[in-house]
Amino acid sequence: MTFVWGAVLAAGTLLALSPWLWPLREERTAAASSGSLARLLEAAGLARVSPGSVIVVAVCAAAVGAAASWLIAQVPTLSLVAAVACGIAPFAWLRARRSRLVRVRRGLWPDVCDLLIASVRAGMSLPDAVASLSQSAPAELRPAFAGFARDVAASGHFDSSAQRLKVALADPVGDRILETLRMARQVGGTELTPVLRALAASVRADTALRAEVESRQSWIRGAAVLGVAAPWVILSLLAMRPEGAEAYASTEGVALILAGAAVSFVAFRVMIRLGRLPEPRRWFG
Numbered sequence: 001m002t003f004v005w006g007a008v009l010a011a012g013t014l015l016a017l018s019p020w021l022w023p024l025r026e027e028r029t030a031a032a033s034s035g036s037l038a039r040l041l042e043a044a045g046l047a048r049v050s051p052g053s054v055i056v057v058a059v060c061a062a063a064v065g066a067a068a069s070w071l072i073a074q075v076p077t078l079s080l081v082a083a084v085a086c087g088i089a090p091f092a093w094l095r096a097r098r099s100r101l102v103r104v105r106r107g108l109w110p111d112v113c114d115l116l117i118a119s120v121r122a123g124m125s126l127p128d129a130v131a132s133l134s135q136s137a138p139a140e141l142r143p144a145f146a147g148f149a150r151d152v153a154a155s156g157h158f159d160s161s162a163q164r165l166k167v168a169l170a171d172p173v174g175d176r177i178l179e180t181l182r183m184a185r186q187v188g189g190t191e192l193t194p195v196l197r198a199l200a201a202s203v204r205a206d207t208a209l210r211a212e213v214e215s216r217q218s219w220i221r222g223a224a225v226l227g228v229a230a231p232w233v234i235l236s237l238l239a240m241r242p243e244g245a246e247a248y249a250s251t252e253g254v255a256l257i258l259a260g261a262a263v264s265f266v267a268f269r270v271m272i273r274l275g276r277l278p279e280p281r282r283w284f285g
Contacts, residue, residue, distance in 0.1 A: 035051060037051040037054060037055075037091075038051050040091070040094050040095065040098065041054065041094065042167060042170045043098040043101075043102075043170045044094045044095075044097040044098040044101065045097070045098075045101055045170070046094070046097075047167065047168065047170070054090055054091070054094070057090050058087045058088075058089075058090045058091065059087065061086040061087055061089055061090060062083040062084070062086050062087035063083070064086065065082040065083050065085060065086025065087070065089075066079045066080070066082055066083035066086070067079075068082065069081075069082035069083075069236075072236060072239070072240060073236060073239030073240050073244075073245050073248075074245055074249075075239050075245050075248045075249050075253070075257075076249070077248070077249075077253070077254045077257045077258065078235070078236070078239055078248065078257060081257060081258075081261050084261075101140075101171075102171065102279065103210075104140055105140065105141065105169075105171050105173070105174070106173065106203065106206070106207050106210070107207050108137075108138045108140060108141060109171075109173045109174065109177065109200070109203050110200040110201075110203050110204045110207075111137075111138060112133065112137055112138075112141065112177065113177065113196045113197070113199055113200035113203075114200060115132075115133060115136050115137060116129055116130070116133075116177075116181075116196055117193050117196050117197060119132055120192060120193060120196075121193065126158065126181050126184065126185050127152050127158050127161075130145065130148060130149075130152075130162075130165075130181065131145070131148060131149035131152060131153075133145040134146035134148070134149045141169070143168075144165060144168040144169050145165070147164070147165070147168055148161055148162070148164070148165040148168075151164055151165075158182070158185055159182060159185075162178045162181065162182055165178060166178055172279075172281060173199075173203055176199065177196070177199065180192070180195055180196065180199070210277060213277060214277065217277075220271055220272075220274055221271075221272065223271065224267075224268050224271035224272055225268075227267065227268075227271070228264045228267065228268045231260065231264070232260075232264070235248070235257070235260070
């Protein structure tokens with residue numbers, strides 16, 4: 001009996017302190033999820049992956065890169081540069097995946113607008129019209145809309161489900177479409193179809209222009225990658241010889257490798273910056 005009363009007292013104490021304990025935990029979770037790495041994972045379509053997992057992968061990649069470089073050439077500075085490059089590689093892959101998803105989705109949003117217009121004209125409600133995209137939308141977008149369909153079926157609340165859909169999509173055009181639908185549901189009106197049609201035309205024109213400019217500037221990225229990779233391939237081949245490894249292990253060799261790494265990084269960033277087009281920001285994210 002003493003054990004039962006002790007458990008009841010502990011449960012009551014926990015319930016009494018819960019208003020102060022749970023908000024603190026939610027604030028910590030929100031602060032952790034608002035980091036740049038979490039936003040990068042969200043934009044790359046990997047919102048379920050924790051930032052800690054990416055950091056662990058980066059550390060493991062750095063260790064593998066350093067070990068592989070040491071097996072090729074016993075030059076500590078070269079192994080250090082390889083470790084830094086391999087440690088940055090997962091984050092570079094996430095940024096490339098984010099850019100690729102944005103480019104792919106940019107060409108799909110006009111079709112989504114057309115499907116929404118057809119659903120609205122057929123007399124469907126806005127939640128049903130958005131949920132129907134889980135079957136009719138392009139394959140790349142169906143998982144996100146399927147999640148919205150399950151969410152709105154469970155909660156029945158369109159606004160909160162649309163907010164979670166924006167997090168899953170992590171796309172500026174998707175944010176604009178969903179905010180348009182939310183406003184139309186809240187205030188009503190008959191201008192939803194013309195607005196969606198104008199938005200689809202704007203996205204199509206922007207996609208066509210970006211595709212033309214990116215095709216003309218693709219040589220910039222290729223030149224940047226080739227210009228950065230070629231000297232390090234030659235340096236690795238030279239360091240495989242015993243006299244080359246001894247030369248690069250000296251003080252002058254260490255200074256040369258570090259200076260070359262700094263110049264390669266700055267030059268690569270400048271070349272990529274010159275060939276990058278401005279991306280629309282997520283004003284409603």
